[in-house]
Structure formats: structure tokens, C-alpha cells
Amino acid sequence: MPIICIALSGDGAMQMIGINGLITIAHRYKDWTDPRLLVVVLNNADLNMVTWEERVGAGDRKFDASQVLPRFPYAEYARSLGLGGVRVEDPNAIGDAWDQALRSDRPVLLEMVTDPNVPPLPPHVSPKQARAYARAMRDRL
Numbered sequence: 001m002p003i004i005c006i007a008l009s010g011d012g013a014m015q016m017i018g019i020n021g022l023i024t025i026a027h028r029y030k031d032w033t034d035p036r037l038l039v040v041v042l043n044n045a046d047l048n049m050v051t052w053e054e055r056v057g058a059g060d061r062k063f064d065a066s067q068v069l070p071r072f073p074y075a076e077y078a079r080s081l082g083l084g085g086v087r088v089e090d091p092n093a094i095g096d097a098w099d100q101a102l103r104s105d106r107p108v109l110l111e112m113v114t115d116p117n118v119p120p121l122p123p124h125v126s127p128k129q130a131r132a133y134a135r136a137m138r139d140r141l
Helices: 011-031 048-058 074-080 091-103 127-138
Strands: 005-010 037-043 084-088 108-113
Touching: 005 011, 011 037, 011 048, 011 074, 037 074, 074 084, 074 108, 084 091, 091 108
Parallel strands: 005 037, 037 108, 084 108
Antiparallel strands: none
């Protein structure tokens, strides 16, 4: 069986450049030998990496005016382009959503609604950053 391509994106990156990519995918996928492509969008309505870099690196609280993203219906938009689109809000529905997406005969956008208060894991941190990271997690409310 051929390997399916899976792309993973945060909602901030999807709003910046990914939406245009979906238009291109919808335009071209019917010419592909194997049209199976899965785009997973982690939707937390937050520029999460920026938010947490500032919390950890500078000890700043989240600044909503620059870090909260506008709501966007990613899965619904994918369906409007003729692609598959599945939105998951309940963690208990994740398995079924993956099964549905992987069985599709066309590219699918799998929109996973996530919690912006869960920090991403940093690839590496200094001791100073680790202390700031711990403080940010403690003060994340």
C-alpha cells in the first residue's frame, strides 16, 4: 500500500499560508495518481508558539491583542473546496476522525480543536528558560 502524506500545521501557520495551499490542492489533486493527503490543523485560536516563547523567554503573560487568532472554520472551508473536512472537538472522537480521514478518496483536512493553555514542548531549553517555563505553566491562567 502506498504511504499517505500527512502534513501537520498550527492554526496560525494555516491562516498565514496554508489556506492558499488548500486552494492549490483542491485544484490539482484529481490529477494525482494517489490523491490521499491528510492535513491536520491544531486549532487553538492562538499563536501558541509565540505565546509560550514570550512566556518562557521573557516571563510575559499572554498578550491577547497580538496572539489570539480570529475564528476560522478550517474543516468547513476544506469541504467548500471539494476536499474532505472533519472537525474534532471531543477527544473521544479522535480515533473515528482519523479512520474517516485515512479512508477518504481525496485530500482531507482534519481540524483538531486543542487547548491554548497547554504549552508546546520546547525542543531545548537553558536552565534559565526552564525556570521561566515552570513559572509560565504555574501562572498560565
